[in-house]
Structures are given as structure tokens and as C-alpha cells.
Ligand SMILES: NC(=O)C1=CN([C@@H]2O[C@H](COP(=O)(O)OP(=O)(O)OC[C@H]3O[C@@H](n4cnc5c(N)ncnc54)[C@H](O)[C@@H]3O)[C@@H](O)[C@H]2O)C=CC1
């Protein structure tokens with residue numbers, strides 16, 4: 001399991017905000033949604049007839065001349081996950097490996113993976129800006145599907161627009177072209193950041209005014225449109241969901257505007273106080289990580305082409321003040337402070353340009369999307385998990401103090 005200590009989480013998040021590319025799990029087993037659980041096991045295997053409008057090549061078997069039934073059986077898809085060491089990637093890799101086998105899910109990133117992650121299945125270096133490097137991985141590993149997670153998130157992107165254009169757009173264009181050439185299914189998430197200040201703010205539908213004014217949003221909207229173009233023009237099986245802000249206790253967020261909703265829990269447990277960078281009434285759509293992974297897997301594995309390429313998915317929406325009140329039900333002494341309205345943090349303008357809530361009825365209708373966690377359950381789980389991390393850290397410190405070299409010498 002990829003586990004990061006909280007102190008290194010803080011360090012890595014703040015490092016990301018300062019220096020974007022210097023170094024940027026859920027243990028839950030997910031029940032499939034009704035739509036997915038009604039599928040037979042074999043339809044979740046890679047099936048040529050049902051895969052997509054542009055099916056990948058047939059599986060080939062090396063069975064040493066033995067024409068057994070196993071040789072004729074459908075095989076699992078082989079999946080490449082880019083940006084797999086980020087907030088969302090490690091949990092998704094774990095889930096896909098539990099479904100398809102460790103060897104069928106190739107994780108990749110441009111950073112060194114922790115030992116446990118390396119031990120859990122194939123991991124390769126893949127810079128998404130390098131087309132031939134990506135193509136080599138697709139060919140060598142006989143990849144069928146790609147989950148493209150590499151990106152710079154909103155706050156990091158706003159600090160380095162040129163790099164965001166390259167990673168978010170060139171990286172995506174490379175993946176899309178490879179999907180066309182090698183007949184891959186491509187899942188690449190979009191974001192609430194693809195909307196803009198002129199988008200209707202509440203219950204925002206899938207199809208609406210989209211004029212983002214952040215570099216992150218512009219790159220993500222470009223990707224949505226290009227993915228749709230490749231689907232129409234070349235039959236590429238492109239799938240995307242607009243994620244809201246994702247909350248996770250085990251993996252740190254990568255430098256976004258919604259990161260406050262993760263940071264707040266660590267501060268609540270560790271210090272009892274949080275200096276929020278958004279104003280108390282900033283309402284944004286949010287979701288717990290396990291729901292995001294479940295929705296992604298259900299969307300990715302849906303056996304037939306869906307009516308749309310891009311869907312909103314949502315779980316709940318809240319403001320920092322509402323989140324604080326919920327945390328205070330468990331930690332009554334927790335306090336929070338907000339920026340002086342005369343001197344807002346740069347992320348306030350980003351948040352103000354995003355929807356407050358999403359209409360995700362099309363995803364519910366078309367691939368059975370349904371969240372398990374609302375705000376109350378999410379808050380309880382986040383607090384329990386982070387408290388458990390803090391307790392475990394304390395145990396390590398006290399056992400080092402008791403058994404460590406200094407204690408031995410004394
Ligand atoms: N975490 C969230 O709240 C949300 C995430 N998303 C989207 O989900 C996807 C995954 O997001 P996170 O895991 O949160 O991001 P993250 O920032 O935690 O991880 C991104 C990963 O991409 C890698 N990366 C950066 N440059 C790269 C390059 N040139 N080549 C290959 N890899 C590179 C980084 O090393 C990092 O591990 C992104 O597309 C993001 O836009 C969308 C909405 C919300």
C-alpha cells in the first residue's frame with residue numbers, strides 16, 4: 001500500500017505549490033453499482049464485440065501449441081495508468097490490480113515510486129510529453145486501455161502556465177494520438193475547473209456555457225473537445241468525467257484549489273486550528289476518494305459505448321464554514337480562520353469561477369453512477385483515518401525512544 005506520512009504530505013504539497021514538478025489508498029473494496037454488478041463476470045473481461053466503437057486488437061496467447069480452453073478464453077485488458085503516484089492514481093491502480101491481476105496494470109509516473117508500490121506490480125517511467133516513450137510502453141506491454149492521470153492541478157498550473165500547457169495539453173494529445181493509432185480505450189478525467197464564471201453556478205448540467213478563465217480549466221476543456229473530436233472522427237473510445245474536489249486521507253492532494261478540504265482534517269487533528277485559504281462561504285462540489293475510484297472504474301469498464309464522452313459526477317457540496325461545523329461535532333474545540341477579504345489568496349478567484357453544485361443525472365442514467373459518501377460520513381471517516389495515522393506515528397516515535405540507539409547506549 002502506498003502510504004505517505006502526514007509530515008511528508010505537507011512538505012510535498014507545499015513544495016508542489018512552490019515548484020510544480022520537483023516531486024509532487026484506499027483499502028476499501030468497492031461494490032459495483034447496480035448497472036455494473038448486473039454484468040456477468042465475462043463481460044467485465046476484455047470483450048471484442050462489446051468493447052467500443054473502435055475495438056482494440058484481439059488478445060494473442062502464447063500457449064506453446066496447447067489448444068486448451070484457457071487459450072480461447074477472453075483475457076483481462078492490460079491497462080496503463082499515467083501519473084499513478086498522484087492523489088488519485090495509487091488507489092485506482094490498487095483497485096484495477098485487484099480486478100485484473102497485478103501484471104495487467106502498468107503504473108507509471110516521472111517520480112520514483114515507494115518500495116511497497118514497486119513491489120505491488122509493474123511500474124515504469126513515463127513522461128507524457130514524450131510520444132515515442134509512451135508508444136514504446138504501449139507496444140511492449142501490449143496495452144489495451146489507458147487511464148491518463150498526469151496533469152498539473154489548478155493552483156500549480158496557475159503558477160506555471162507554460163508547463164501546464166505542455167503537461168496537460170501535449171501530454172493528453174500524445175495519449176489521444178496513441179489511442180487512435182493503437183486502438184486504445186482512453187479514460188482521462190476532466191474537472192469542475194473546465195467551467196468558468198459565466199457557467200450557471202448551481203446544478204450545472206453537462207452541456208452548458210464553458211468559458212474557463214484559468215489555465216487549468218482551459219487545458220481541460222481543450223482535452224474534452226479534442227477527445228470528442230477523436231471519438232467522432234476516428235472512432236477513439238474516449239471517456240471522461242468531470243471530477244469535483246477529491247478528499248483522501250492516505251494520499252496528499254497535488255496542489256489544487258480544493259486542497260483546503262483535505263488540509264483542514266490534518267490540522268484539526270494535529271493542532272486544533274486551521275488557517276483556511278478560501279473564504280467561509282465558498283461552496284464547491286466535493287467527493288470522497290473511494291467514490292471517485294468506484295465511479296471511474298464503472299465508467300471505464302462499461303462494456304458498450306456511452307451516449308456522451310464527458311459526464312459530470314458529483315457527491316456533495318459544502319462551504320468551509322459548513323465543513324468546519326461538521327468537524328466541530330467530533331472535535332468541539334477545533335477553530336478556523338479565514339483570509340482578510342481585502343487580501344484574498346490567489347485561489348479564491350479560481351474557486352469563485354467554478355460551479356457550486358453539479359447536475360450529474362446523465363452519469364446516473366447512463367453508467368449507474370451513485371456515490372456512497374455524503375459530507376457527514378466523509379468527515380467521520382477522514383477524522384478516523386487521520387487519527388489512526390497520528391496514533392501510529394506516535395507509536396513509532398515512542399518505540400524508537402524506548403528501543404533506539406540512544407536508549408540502548410543509556
Ligand atoms: N484530485 C482532485 O481533486 C481532482 C483531480 N482531477 C484530475 O484527476 C487527475 C489526477 O489528479 P491527481 O491525482 O489529483 O493529481 P496529482 O497532482 O496528485 O498527480 C499528478 C501526477 O502527474 C505526474 N506528472 C506530472 N508531470 C508529468 C509528466 N510530464 N509525465 C508524467 N507524469 C507527470 C505527477 O508526478 C503526479 O504524480 C488529473 O487529471 C486531475 O486534473 C480532476 C478533478 C479533481
Ligand SMILES: CC(=O)[C@H](N)C(=O)O
Pocket residue numbers: 153154155191192193216243244245246255256257258259
Ligand atoms: C477540482 C480540481 O480539479 C482540483 N482538485 C483542483 O482544485 O485543482
